Amino acid sequence: DAGITQSPRHKVTETGTPVTLRCHQTENHRYMYWYRQDPGHGLRLIHYSYGVKDTDKGEVSDGYSVSRSKTEDFLLTLESATSSQTSVYFCAISADSSGQPQHFGDGTRLSIL
Amino acid sequence: KQEVTQIPAALSVPEGENLVLNCSFTDSAIYNLQWFRQDPGKGLTSLLLIQSSQREQTSGRLNASLDKSSGRSTLYIAASQPGDSATYLCAVGDNDMRFGAGTRLTVKP
Numbered sequence: 744d745a746g747i748t749q750s751p752r753h754k755v756t757e758t759g760t761p762v763t764l765r766c767h768q769t770e771n772h773r774y775m776y777w778y779r780q781d782p783g784h785g786l787r788l789i790h791y792s793y794g795v796k797d798t799d800k801g802e803v804s805d806g807y808s809v810s811r812s813k814t815e816d817f818l819l820t821l822e823s824a825t826s827s828q829t830s831v832y833f834c835a836i837s838a839d840s841s842g843q844p845q846h847f848g849d850g851t852r853l854s855i856l
Numbered sequence: 857k858q859e860v861t862q863i864p865a866a867l868s869v870p871e872g873e874n875l876v877l878n879c880s881f882t883d884s885a886i887y888n889l890q891w892f893r894q895d896p897g898k899g900l901t902s903l904l905l906i907q908s909s910q911r912e913q914t915s916g917r918l919n920a921s922l923d924k925s926s927g928r929s930t931l932y933i934a935a936s937q938p939g940d941s942a943t944y945l946c947a948v949g950d951n952d953m954r955f956g957a958g959t960r961l962t963v964k965p
Contacts, residue, residue: 786955840950847899
């Protein structure tokens, strides 16, 4: 299995609070991704990173920010969580965006009340 | 915008049967197509990746094909086993990968 650790694995918080999810990899892969998975919408890309301090938006980036200060860590922040951001969040990594597969972590289940 | 569709949404077969899962996409200008499986409450496991210049990939009992001109991919599973029961997802693209909704496969002993 690819060395990807997501933390926390579960979190319950209240509307309006800030939340940060962490993805840590031990593979030294250049590319890292954050997705959310919702019933009826499937998996959708939030943000991705193509190197330290290099990030770009995905399909559903509104309300989210990311940071990557080290190759191994990619943080996803909800500045002021809303109930619509209740979801399962997955981190993925890839050595190359065009010829290598993406490998996924086990996910973080986030509930915003 | 790339749209990815998977048919059927659910499939139940007896053990030992060969089966085909289908994936279609609207924009044929793709870089990669990747097949994943997802077990309940788990992350995605990469099964096969087909680059745009390739027509198929094989791994064990799995074979995936790609026809860009028709916007279709198939995942063939030979001699299905109960352990193959999972949701199978296809995804198209490189960094901005678009996913289908998946096919939920049940293989009955």
